[in-house]
Amino acid sequence: MWGEVSLFAGGWVLGMVTAVPLLRRRAPVTVAAPALPPVPVLPFAVQEAVTAFGEELARLPFDPTEPGTAPAVLKEYRAALDAYERGTSAGTPADVMAALHAGRAALIRMEARQAGRPVPIDALPRLPDAPQSDEGAPDGEPPPPVPERFVIRGTGNGEHLIDRPEPGRFALLEFRNQDAEYVRVEGVIRTEDLVDRDGALLTGTGHLRATSLLKPGLTHLAVGALRDGAGWSARVRPLTDASPLETEWRGTGYHVLSYGGGPALLTVQARGDTHWRAMFVCGCLRGWDCDCPPPRWPAGTPDSTDAVHGTADGRKTLRLPRAGYLDLSASDGGGEWYLTLQPVRPSPPPQRTRRKNARRSAA
Structure with a gap:
């Protein structure tokens, strides 16, 4: 009997000894981490626009460490850099457009200050952004177009800063009206020293395609359309075109x-x-x-x-x-x-x- 008990006890102890390592080999219980939201992927054309603006900054013939740099010029340069950083981290096309718009405006002011010309200013402070949908555009509207240099796109009425291929010189304004309603485009001088309207550059009704002469001193385009949602576009080209x-x-x-x-x-x-x-x-x-x-015109001309x-x-x-x-x-x-x-x-x-x-x- 004692032999049977000894055998039973020995087997129980042996079983416990072999079970402990088995218990230790079990994988620990883990809790699944919450799924991260997907990283937004911007359209390729939008990414190219940001890259082009960064290359434009890299090509600037400007050294911020050069002695004697005017503080106002340095401020505009830093504003352009900050806008580029916002554009690289923006998650929607609308945010990219806003960043690039601010960056180009800073470069336009910077160039004007360096050249000693009147410095353009914004017409009015920006209004709060409209409610955004998941696509990054106002609810019920298509996403904004990809930003393109020297091209202004808009709908309805508004005043827009002019970016010129040759700052301070005459240029061509090519205007396209995408709506059948009446539209009027005026040249505006809006600088730190002067605010004035130069009169109508062009007027038209229907799907207007027009080219007008853009004077050097004009800084903004004021577009007036009868219908708020009327679409239009304007391209600024060198006069040599x-x-x-x-x-x-x-x-x-x-x-x-x-x-x-x-x-x-x-x-x-x-x-x-x-x-x-x-x-x-x-x-x-x-x-x-x-x-x-003047030439010597023949008699009777x-x-x-x-x-x-x-x-x-x-x-x-x-x-x-x-x-x-x-x-x-x-x-x-x-x-x-x-x-x-x-x-x-x-x-x-x-x-x-x-x-x-x-x-x-x-x-």
Whole structure:
């Protein structure tokens, strides 16, 4: 009996000894961590826009550590860097657009300060953002378009800062109206020193496609549309992109043409129930301060100033004294143009007569 008890006790102890290691080998009980929200993936075009802005900052010929740097210039540079950082960490296209807009505005102000030109300012403080949906756009609206330099897109009324390919110089404004409603675009000067409106650059109804001359001093575009949701876009291009004026040219609405010849007469024929104007801009681009010498027009050449205009159907002649640009405007974007160019050979300068020597030689 005691032998049986010993065997039983020995087996129980052996079982416990072998069970303990088995218990120790069991995996510890773990609690699953909560799932992290997915990282938002921005469209590739939006990521490219941020990268392009970063490369633009890297190409700036500016050294913030250079002695004598104006504090105001350094402040704008830092604002551009901060905007780039916000753009790289933004989670929605709308946030990226807001960051890039702020960054480009800082660069425009920075360049103006460095060049000694008037510094543009914002029209009004920004309003709070509209409620955002999961896609990052206001509820019920499509996501905002990808930002593109020198292009302004909007809907309805608003005032927008102008970014120029050649700051401080004339430029071309290409405007596209995507709505059938009436639209009016005005040039605005809004700087730290002056706020003024320069008048209408163009007006039109329907799907307007117009090109207008953009003066150097204009800093903003004021767009007025009858319908709040009317879509439009504007692109700023160098003046050298203007289409050439050929011997004959036909078109409608607003246009800017380049002229590279010598003295000529331009016959302007306009058709349509609208007010129209054809204006010559000298190639020196100094406007009213132009002091380029005029050619010697032959006798009988039709006289004209720098511009001709009319209402409804009309035919007038405009002198083109030298190379420059032709700015054509027709209110409401209507009217038809037919231009014909005729070179003119200037009159030769008058011959100088030699004065006879009043002194007689001594006999």
